[in-house]
Structures are given as structure tokens and as C-alpha cells.
Amino acid sequence: MNRKKVREILCSGETGAEVLVKGWVRTKRSSKNVSFIALNDGSVIHNLQVVVDVNDFDESLLRDINTGAALAVRGVLMPSSGSGQKVELVAREIELLGPADPEKFPIQPKKHSLEFLRENAHLRFRTNTFGAIFRIRHAMAFAIHDYFNRHGFYYLHTPIITASDAEGAGQMFRVTTLDALKPPLTPEGNVDFSSDFFGRPTNLTVSGQLEGELGATALGEIYTFGPTFRAENSNTTRHLAEFWMIEPEMAFYDLKDTMDLAEDFLKFLIRYALDHCADDLTFLAGRLREEEKGKPAEQQSMDLIEKLKFVAENDFERLTYSGAVEILKNSNHYKKKKFQFPVEWGVDLQSEHERYLVERHFKKPVILIDYPKEIKAFYMKQNDDGKTVAAMDVLFPQIGEIIGGSQREENFDKLVARMEEMHIPVDELWWYLDTRRFGTVPHSGFGLGFERFILFITGMGNIRDVIAFPRTPKNAEF
Numbered sequence: 001m002n003r004k005k006v007r008e009i010l011c012s013g014e015t016g017a018e019v020l021v022k023g024w025v026r027t028k029r030s031s032k033n034v035s036f037i038a039l040n041d042g043s044v045i046h047n048l049q050v051v052v053d054v055n056d057f058d059e060s061l062l063r064d065i066n067t068g069a070a071l072a073v074r075g076v077l078m079p080s081s082g083s084g085q086k087v088e089l090v091a092r093e094i095e096l097l098g099p100a101d102p103e104k105f106p107i108q109p110k111k112h113s114l115e116f117l118r119e120n121a122h123l124r125f126r127t128n129t130f131g132a133i134f135r136i137r138h139a140m141a142f143a144i145h146d147y148f149n150r151h152g153f154y155y156l157h158t159p160i161i162t163a164s165d166a167e168g169a170g171q172m173f174r175v176t177t178l179d180a181l182k183p184p185l186t187p188e189g190n191v192d193f194s195s196d197f198f199g200r201p202t203n204l205t206v207s208g209q210l211e212g213e214l215g216a217t218a219l220g221e222i223y224t225f226g227p228t229f230r231a232e233n234s235n236t237t238r239h240l241a242e243f244w245m246i247e248p249e250m251a252f253y254d255l256k257d258t259m260d261l262a263e264d265f266l267k268f269l270i271r272y273a274l275d276h277c278a279d280d281l282t283f284l285a286g287r288l289r290e291e292e293k294g295k296p297a298e299q300q301s302m303d304l305i306e307k308l309k310f311v312a313e314n315d316f317e318r319l320t321y322s323g324a325v326e327i328l329k330n331s332n333h334y335k336k337k338k339f340q341f342p343v344e345w346g347v348d349l350q351s352e353h354e355r356y357l358v359e360r361h362f363k364k365p366v367i368l369i370d371y372p373k374e375i376k377a378f379y380m381k382q383n384d385d386g387k388t389v390a391a392m393d394v395l396f397p398q399i400g401e402i403i404g405g406s407q408r409e410e411n412f413d414k415l416v417a418r419m420e421e422m423h424i425p426v427d428e429l430w431w432y433l434d435t436r437r438f439g440t441v442p443h444s445g446f447g448l449g450f451e452r453f454i455l456f457i458t459g460m461g462n463i464r465d466v467i468a469f470p471r472t473p474k475n476a477e478f
């Protein structure tokens with residue numbers, strides 16, 4: 001007999017048929033003559049209620065049906081008289097596929113803290129919260145490919161091992177096959193990378209952008225969607241050492257075109273989540289409400305689904321970095337010295353400033369443009385004022401920066417001059433500079449941090465909870 005997924009059974013609501021269901025026990029309640037088993041197979045947040053007449057089954061079998069155990073149940077779908085579900089499965093045959101020792105299985109039917117579940121990240125998929133998060137994460141990955149495919153972008157796979165440091169920031173993970181204890185040395189006593197695997201120092205990529213630009217200046221519009229690595233020691237709720245980034249790169253786009261794309265793209269993804277992940281979002285919205293119950297009113301965030309609708313339906317605010325600094329300096333928050341970090345034209349905005357603009361001042365997502373060139377990467381297009389570059393950051397509530405992007409400097413001489421000022425090795429990037437030597441065109445792109453976006457969609461507060469196996473400083477378990 002064909003196995004049916006719980007999702008299919010609950011969606012159709014049909015009764016009368018005999019079906020086979022396989023899944024994991026979430027809870028078991030027993031009375032004298034019947035047991036009710038809540039079975040979850042991961043296809044949907046809801047459990048299927050399995051009704052067991054205890055007189056029809058072996059006592060020892062029933063004893064081994066505990067939270068966490070895997071079952072195959074054959075039975076008949078019946079209208080349910082219980083509350084909360086329309087259908088239930090009246091068991092005829094139960095096979096215990098894999099027992100779970102109730103003394104040892106960590107995920108018990110009670111509220112576990114997110115910290116506890118992080119320590120048990122290998123089993124946390126077995127909870128409603130993480131089931132919902134990872135179904136949504138899947139749907140968002142699918143929607144990203146769908147969006148770009150509809151808009152004529154090509155998916156480009158840029159390398160994970162690279163010899164270049166895209167940002168010039170130098171916080172990279174070295175990739176080497178040299179003996180860490182006894183590396184070969186040059187006559188001067190330095191590590192001899194010429195005998196390393198690639199014959200040169202290599203690292204894990206911090207961005208696919210530079211290679212992405214090569215693709216865009218031939219294919220027109222491309223995007224990358226892959227793992228990205230940063231050896232930055234930032235122990236925040238928004239930084240991972242290994243995260244996934246989506247980086248579209250578009251020939252013939254100026255900064256305005258790029259802002260339009262970023263806004264349309266984000267709104268498409270949010271609408272997709274609202275349309276396709278309603279059950280999981282409803283669950284997460286309830287979770288958030290529960291979590292915020294104790295907080296004072298002004299610290300409570302908007303209902304998750306209201307918030308998603310609000311962002312999908314309203315225009316993002318667009319203004320310059322200079323304008324943002326003005327607003328921050330004139331704010332009561334600033335005057336009362338409530339910002340921890342300085343606000344001064346020329347300094348990078350911190351998350352507290354970004355969130356003030358988004359959550360308190362404009363009360364909607366903000367796109368900031370034209371940042372001081374000193375705080376941005378070498379490849380950004382230099383504006384005519386000589387002070388700023390055509391950069392673009394998209395700022396979201398609760399998160400701050402979710403997208404960083406820019407129009408790229410297409411002028412060979414200006415680009416090389418800036419690289420020299422910033423001590424970027426011009427010779428090593430000869431291949432990148434060829435885009436400006438041969439058929440250079442205005443072009444632009446941005447990077448969306450996938451996990452930051454999933455934080456926003458799910459309403460979760462810690463980036464470690466929206467990636468299956470988080471890598472952060474001192475943490476690479478599982």
C-alpha cells in the first residue's frame with residue numbers, strides 16, 4: 001500500500017480510505033481502552049492523531065511507543081470527534097520502526113529553551129519550531145531561484161576556494177594541505193606556499209561578487225547563491241562564520257535600478273512566504289507572541305504576519321547616508337546620549353543606528369545610499385562629489401543591514417587609482433580588471449545574507465537558529 005504524507009491527508013480531509021503513514025511520535029496519551037498518538041512526518045507542522053484500541057495490540061509494543069520513536073501505521077481515516085483536527089487514523093497495524101528510550105531522548109514534549117536546542121542541534125528538527133523554520137528556509141531558497149529565473153538571471157556557481165580577498169578585509173579562512181606543525185619554509189623563513197596544493201595561498205570565499213561581475217558582463221544578469229565564510233570574531237546574534245549569500249550582479253543597471261530590484265525581490269519573497277508557508281508562519285507568530293508576553297509594551301514587536309504584510313505592501317524609505325546622519329544627530333535618542341557608538345559623518349553606522357532609523361524614525365525598511373568612500377569597498381562607483389560612493393544598504397527591522405550592494409566603478413583608471421589608495425593588489429586582480437579593459441559597462445549588484453533574511457521571515461532572534469548547523473567562533477559541533 002502506498003504511504004501517504006500527513007500533509008496530503010490533512011489537506012484533503014477525506015475519510016474512509018485505508019492508508020499507511022510513517023513518522024515520529026510527538027506525544028502519546030493513554031486512557032483505559034484507547035491511546036492517542038500524535039504522529040509527525042515532517043511534511044507539515046500538524047500531527048496526525050492516531051487512535052489505538054489498546055485491546056487490539058500487544059502490550060509490550062504499546063509500551064515502547066514513546067516520544068521520539070518511529071512508527072509505520074496502517075489504518076483507516078475517520079472523521080475526528082476530538083478538537084483540533086478533522087481526520088484521525090484508526091490504527092489496524094503498527095510497526096515500531098525505531099524505538100526511542102524515553103529516559104535518554106532529549107526532546108521531550110515540553111518547552112525547551114532555544115539554548116538547550118542549540119546544544120542538541122542534531123535533534124532539534126524534531127520540534128515544531130525548527131520544523132517550521134526549515135520548511136520556510138526551503139521555500140525561500142526555492143522562491144529565490146524562481147524569482148531570478150522569471151527575471152532572466154542565470155545562476156552562476158562561483159568558487160568556494162579563492163586566491164583573492166574580495167573585500168580586502170582579510171578575515172578569511174586559510175585553505176591549505178601544508179603540515180601545520182612543520183610547513184615548508186622559504187630561505188627567508190616564511191611559509192613556502194609555492195609547495196601548497198594550489199601553489200599559492202588560498203582561502204574560503206567571503207563573496208562571489210568579483211567572479212559574479214565577470215559573468216554579468218557577458219551573460220547580462222547573473223546571481224550566485226552559495227556558502228560564504230568570514231573568520232570575523234563577532235559573537236553577535238547576526239553573524240555566522242559560515243553563511244549563505246545571494247549575490248545578483250547586473251550589467252547596465254545603475255544604483256536606482258538596483259534599489260528597485262532589491263525592493264521588488266524582497267517583497268516577492270515575503271509574499272511567497274505568506275502564500276506558501278501560512279501554517280508554519282502562524283505557528284511562529286504564536287511562538288513570538290508567547291515569548292514577548294512578559295515584555296513591556298514598547299519593546300513588543302508587531303505580530304509576525306502583520307509585519308510581513310506591512311513590509312510587502314509599503315514602499316521602502318530611500319535616503320542618503322548624509323541624510324541619515326542628520327536624522328540621527330537631531331534625534332532625542334542622540335541628545336539623551338542613548339547611542340552606544342558615535343554618530344559622525346564618516347563613521348560606519350552601527351546596528352543600533354540602523355535599527356533606530358528603521359524601527360523608531362521611519363517605521364519601515366530603509367535603503368541608505370551614497371556612503372563615505374572610506375568605509376566602503378574599493379570597487380564601488382565613485383560619486384562626483386569625490387567623497388561618497390554609490391553604495392546601497394537595505395536596513396530591516398530587528399536586523400539592521402540585510403543587503404549590502406553598490407553600483408560598481410566601471411572606469412578602469414578610477415578603479416585602479418582607488419585600489420592603489422587602498423593597497424589592493426592590482427596585479428593579482430588582473431583578471432577582474434579585464435572587465436574594465438574590454439567592453440566595460442555600468443553595472444551593479446548586491447549581497448543578501450540568506451540567514452538574516454530568514455531571521456526576518458521567521459521572527460527568530462538568533463541567527464544560530466535559522467541555519468541547520470551553525471558555525472560560530474569556538475563552535476563547529478555536528
Ligand code: ATP
Pocket residue numbers: 230238239240241243245401402403404405447448449450451452
Ligand atoms: P555587517 O556590517 O552586518 O557585518 P557586512 O557589511 O560585513 O555586514 P557585506 O559584506 O555587505 O556585510 O555582506 C552582504 C550581506 O551578507 C550583509 O548585508 C548580510 O546580510 C550578510 N552577512 C554579512 N556578514 C555576515 C555574517 N557574518 N553572517 C551572516 N550574514 C552576514
Ligand code: MN
Pocket residue numbers: 232
Ligand atoms: Mn561584517
